[in-house]
Structure formats: structure tokens, C-alpha cells
Amino acid sequence: xxxxxxxxxxxxxxxxxxxxxxxxxxxxxxxxxxxxxxxxxxxxxxxxxxxxxxxxxxxxxxxxxxxxxxxxxxxxxxxxxxxxxxxxxxxxxxxxxxxxxxxxxxxxxxxxxxxxxxxxxxxxxxxxxxxxxxxxxxxxxxxxxxxxxxxxxxxxxxxxxxxxxxxxxxxxxxxxxxxxxxxxxxxxxxxxxxxxxxxxxxxxxxxxxxxxxxxxxxxxxxxxxxxxxxxxxxxxxxxxxxxxxxxxxxxxxxxxxxx
Amino acid sequence: xxxxxxxxxxxxxxxxxxxxxxxxxxxxxxxxxxxxxxxxxxxxxxxxxxxxxxxxxxxxxxxxxxxxxxxxxxxxxxxxxxxxxxxxxxxxxxxxxxxxxxxxxxxxxxxxxxxxxxxxxxxxxxxxxxxxxxxxxxxxxxxxxxxxxxxxxxxxxxxxxxxxxxxxxxxxxxxxxxxxxxxxxxxxxxxxxxxxxxxxxxxxxxxxxxxxxxxxxxxxxxxxxxxxxxxxxxxxxxxxxxxxxxxxxxxxxxxxxxx
Numbered sequence: 138x139x140x141x142x143x144x145x146x147x148x149x150x151x152x153x154x155x156x157x158x159x160x161x162x163x164x165x166x167x168x169x170x171x172x173x174x175x176x177x178x179x180x181x182x183x184x185x186x187x188x189x190x191x192x193x194x195x196x197x198x199x200x201x202x203x204x205x206x207x208x209x210x211x212x213x214x215x216x217x218x219x220x221x222x223x224x225x226x227x228x229x230x231x232x233x234x235x236x237x238x239x240x241x242x243x244x245x246x247x248x249x250x251x252x253x254x255x256x257x258x259x260x261x262x263x264x265x266x267x268x269x270x271x272x273x274x275x276x277x278x279x280x281x282x283x284x285x286x287x288x289x290x291x292x293x294x295x296x297x298x299x300x301x302x303x304x305x306x307x308x309x310x311x312x313x314x315x316x317x318x319x320x321x322x323x324x325x326x327x328x329x330x331x332x333x334x335x336x337x338x339x340x341x342x343x344x345x346x347x348x349x350x351x352x353x354x355x356x357x358x359x360x361x362x363x364x365x366x367x368x369x370x371x372x373x374x375x376x377x378x379x380x381x382x383x384x385x386x387x388x389x390x391x392x393x394x395x396x
Numbered sequence: 397x398x399x400x401x402x403x404x405x406x407x408x409x410x411x412x413x414x415x416x417x418x419x420x421x422x423x424x425x426x427x428x429x430x431x432x433x434x435x436x437x438x439x440x441x442x443x444x445x446x447x448x449x450x451x452x453x454x455x456x457x458x459x460x461x462x463x464x465x466x467x468x469x470x471x472x473x474x475x476x477x478x479x480x481x482x483x484x485x486x487x488x489x490x491x492x493x494x495x496x497x498x499x500x501x502x503x504x505x506x507x508x509x510x511x512x513x514x515x516x517x518x519x520x521x522x523x524x525x526x527x528x529x530x531x532x533x534x535x536x537x538x539x540x541x542x543x544x545x546x547x548x549x550x551x552x553x554x555x556x557x558x559x560x561x562x563x564x565x566x567x568x569x570x571x572x573x574x575x576x577x578x579x580x581x582x583x584x585x586x587x588x589x590x591x592x593x594x595x596x597x598x599x600x601x602x603x604x605x606x607x608x609x610x611x612x613x614x615x616x617x618x619x620x621x622x623x624x625x626x627x628x629x630x631x632x633x634x635x636x637x638x639x640x641x642x643x644x645x646x647x648x649x650x651x652x653x654x655x
Contacts, residue, residue, distance in 0.1 A: 158425070161515065163417040200651075226522045228651075232530030235648035239635050246637050250646075252523035254515045256420065263485045264511035271491030273551055275534045275560065283652035292532055292558045299554040301534065376498050378505050387509075389494035392459075392487075393542035 140244030142214030147207055147248055149231045151224040151255015152183055156341035159256045167218050167253060175207045176220035176230065184220065198282075200230065204237035208245050224257035228278045228306045258365040259304035262337030265347055267376075267387035269335060269367050272394070274302040279309070279316055286316065290323060297327045302390055303368040308360040317366075318357040324368060325353055333375055333388050335367040336360055349375070349388055399503030401473030406466055406507055408490045410483040410514020411442055415600035418515045426477050426512060434466045435479035435489065443479065457541075459489065463496035467504050483516035487537045487565045517624040518563035521596030524606055526635075526646035528594060528626045531653070533561040538568070538575055545575065549582060556586040561649055562627040567619040576625075577616040583627060584612055592634055592647050594626040595619055608634070608647055 148167045153159035168174070174184050174192045181194040195203050204219070211217045221229035231252050238245050263270045275296045281289060296303050309317040331351040336359045338346040348359060352368070360366055370390055378384035407426045412418035427433070433443050433451045440453040454462050463478070470476045480488035490511050497504050522529045534555045540548060555562050568576040590610040595618045597605040607618060611627070619625055629649055637643035 158422040226527040231527035254523040264513040268485040268490035295554045295558040299551045
């Protein structure tokens with residue numbers, strides 16, 4: 138006996154950066170079939186209400202409790218969608234659900250469980266700016282809530298040494314105002330050039346803002362928790378679109394590196 | 397006079413990994429409004445025929461010619477969609493179009509031009525496997541057609557040193573059979589553990605295959621041009637789903653690294 142009620146399932150779905158035009162049809166379908174939606178308050182709020190749908194919104198930083206709750210509901214036969222912004226596998230709920238699953242009762246392993254990808258913030262931002270991630274790149278979570286800051290610094294130095302472009306998630310929050318300032322200092326010291334940095338805030342929402350700033354002119358206040366930051370490699374280029382500068386320039390990283 | 401005919405536009409769109417359930421509504425809309433579709437033969441073939449739609453399919457390795465053709469057509473007033481598999485900004489057509497645009501006539505800069513993101517192969521693969529990219533990671537194109545092999549090796553070593561998970565695009569082709577063998581040698585030598593490697597082939601298509609193999613047991617033949625390879629970090633974990641091993645295990649990288 139597996140301990141799992143018939144008909145229950147758990148889907149961990151990515152809602153993309155905000156606009157419904159960026160939600161995949163398979164995610165839309167899972168949301169339509171769900172009995173329960175679970176996630177961080179603003180992401181749950183994105184899912185339209187309908188009869189029979191129970192929404193469980195929780196605050197930030199309770200990811201493991203939320204994951205356990207989702208696993209329990211699915212085990213009892215509910216059809217549960219855990220929603221993340223962007224892609225659930227990139228600094229979002231999928232790893233939290235698997236951490237809870239691994240530590241939980243054996244029955245949870247028999248669940249019908251699927252992860253449905255979404256458009257992650259760095260790729261939505263990259264598309265708006267041009268193609269800054271068109272060559273090898275790294276994705277780094279700048280929050281030191283779950284890892285030591287020295288490890289973040291080590292990774293930044295190695296990424297610069299390898300001349301990767303970089304995408305930063307969670308660059309700065311009210312409770313962590315200093316990390317991003319240190320990141321900019323480190324990048325200025327190690328890169329030593331004027332490579333473009335893209336500050337992409339709330340892409341595809343009414344609050345969208347996009348700024349392209351040369352590295353030495355970046356300041357910590359340019360980023361907040363709704364911003365993804367993309368730092369070019371040494372080869373990243375800017376194409377001006379008009380002389381007046383009214384249209385955003387195109388930022389792209391060429392595919393090739395000469396021998 | 398800008399040299400650009402009224403009404404033309406250029407969209408560089410990502411078709412996702414294969415299944416139409418993974419194509420975003422905004423890409424679907426652009427395809428519906430297009431007069432011309434341009435791209436690599438198998439990607440153009442994915443777009444359904446309809447009256448008034450001209451499809452321009454070209455072979456691999458002619459990306460710059462293809463990009464110029466797309467820019468010319470849009471300048472003449474056509475509504476052009478350049479299609480890529482996955483996301484156009486990740487080892488796909490967006491950078492090629494911007495390389496052509498930067499080198500081309502001034503008029504091209506005035507074009508109405510948008511990049512529409514898609515579900516890139518590594519995120520489709522990651523979702524199928526669990527959440528192997530749930531912590532910091534790198535994306536590396538293993539093809540040395542456009543960059544020296546020594547740079548690829550350098551990046552691999554730095555990625556291992558930083559304990560990033562890694563996603564490899566274009567791991568192996570008939571014309572480049574050796575690079576992936578060298579990559580596996582380098583990883584075995586530098587990682588020195590049995591971390592899981594995911595070979596995800598043609599995810600979301602009828603040809604989908606997913607294999608999870610401990611690093612020392614990987615062989616070059618496990619990858620081809622339709623495979624994306626994900627290598628875990630030293631902390632990546634496996635959760636067995638049943639004792640018989642009939643269901644694929646879950647592979648995930650925990651969010652945290654202890655101090």
C-alpha cells in the first residue's frame with residue numbers, strides 16, 4: 138500500500154516573468170485542472186480565481202513548509218500546482234519540493250509529479266536587451282541566505298576569469314543591501330573595463346524597466362528584488378539604435394571568440 | 397529617409413524544445429502574423445503551412461547569410477520571423493542576427509525588431525530530470541567551431557572549481573566526435589566523484605530519451621547533436637522513485653550550501 142490516494146498529482150510550474158503571453162500552454166492546462174494552487178503570495182495572485190479552486194498563498198522564506206503542504210495535499214488526492222515565477226527549476230520552488238520530498242515519508246516518492254518549465258527571468262531580460270547571453274554564461278543567485286558569501290565571491294571571480302557573461306538573481310533586498318555593492322566592487326576590480334550591465338526590472342509587467350549601464354557607472358540602488366542583472370563578458374557589444382538615444386541600444390554577445 | 401519600407405518587422409523567436417505545448421502564446425501570435433519564416437530546415441518545418449506564408453529553410457552553418465536575408469526582407473516591408481529551437485538568445489539565432497545587423501547598412505538599425513524568448517533545452521531537460529540546475533550553474537556550448545578548444549577547457553576547469561552545475565549545448569556531432577570525449581576525461585580528472593550526469597535527448601518530442609548516469613560511467617556515445625547534457629555539482633542528489641528502478645530517479649541540486 139503506497140499511502141497515496143487515487144487521482145492526486147503535483148505539478149511544479151513556471152509562470153514566466155509576468156505576462157500571460159509568456160505562459161506555456163501546458164502550464165495553462167495544469168492550472169485549469171488543478172484543485173489547489175500553492176506558492177508565494179504575488180505568484181498565487183496571478184492565477185485567476187474560479188469555482189472549486191483553492192489558493193494557498195504564503196510568505197517568502199517558508200519554501201519547505203509550502204513544499205510539504207503541497208506534497209501532503211497531493212498525497213490526499215488533490216491536484217496541486219506549486220507556482221513559481223519564471224522557471225521553477227532556476228532559484229525557485231522545484232529544489233525546495235525535492236528537498237522536502239527526500240526528507241519526507243516514503244509514500245511521497247510514489248506521487249505523480251511533474252515539473253513544467255517556464256521562461257526564466259534572465260532569458261526574458263536577455264530577449265528585451267538583445268542577446269547578451271548568446272555565448273557561454275553563468276547564472277548566480279546573489280542571495281547569501283542559503284550559502285556563504287565567500288562562495289558567491291569565489292564564483293564571481295571564477296566567472297570573470299572564464300570570461301563568462303553572468304546573470305544575477307536576487308541581487309539585492311532590504312535585508313541584504315550590501316552584497317550587490319560588494320559584487321559591483323569586485324567586478325570593477327577584476328574586469329577593469331566598461332562592459333555593459335543590464336538592469337531588467339519586472340520584465341513583461343506594467344512595471345517593466347530596462348537600463349543599460351557601463352560597469353563603472355553602476356550603483357547598488359539600480360537593483361532591487363524585482364531586478365535581474367546581466368553582466369556582459371569582455372566581448373559583449375552595444376549597437377546604438379538611433380543618434381538621439383531614444384530607443385534602447387541592442388546589447389549582444391557575439392557567438393565567436395577568435396583563436 | 398530611413399530606407400525601411402512601412403509595415404515590415406523582424407521577430408527572432410524561440411520555438412522551445414519541440415512540443416507545441418511549450419511554445420508561448422506570443423510566439424504563436426508572431427508566427428500567425430508573419431509573411432516569412434526563416435531558419436534551419438528542421439525548425440522551419442515545425443511551423444504549419446498556410447496560404448500567404450513563405451518558408452525559407454536553410455542548412456546549418458549559414459547563420460549569417462540567413463540573418464542578412466531576414467534583415468533584408470524586413471527592410472522591404474515583410475513581416476519576418478526567424479525561428480530557433482529553444483530560446484533564440486541561447487546558442488541560437490539572436491546573436492547571429494545582431495552580428496549581421498551591426499556589420500550591415502545603417503537602415504537596418506531602424507527596423508522594428510523583437511526577440512521573443514522560448515523554453516531553452518537545458519530548462520526543458522532540467523524539468524524532466526527534477527531540478528539539477530536549482531543552484532548556481534553555467535551554460536557552455538561545447539562546439540569549437542567558433543571558439544578555440546583551449547577556452548572551452550579553461551571554462552570547464554573554472555566551472556568545476558566553482559562547483560557550478562553545468563549544462564552543455566552541442567556536446568557532440570559527426571564532425572566533432574572528440575570534444576565530448578575530452579570533456580568527460582577532464583571532468584573525471586577534476587571532479588573525482590560519481591556525480592550524476594543527465595543525457596536529455598529531444599525532450600518533449602516523440603524521440604525523447606532521458607538517461608541519468610554516474611560521471612565515471614559516462615561514454616561519449618551517450619550524446620549526439622540532439623542531446624543536452626547536464627552535469628551536477630558536487631552537491632547534486634538523486635532520489636530513487638521505486639526499488640525496481642522502473643521510474644526515472646529525481647535529480648536535484650539543493651538550494652543551500654552549508655557554511
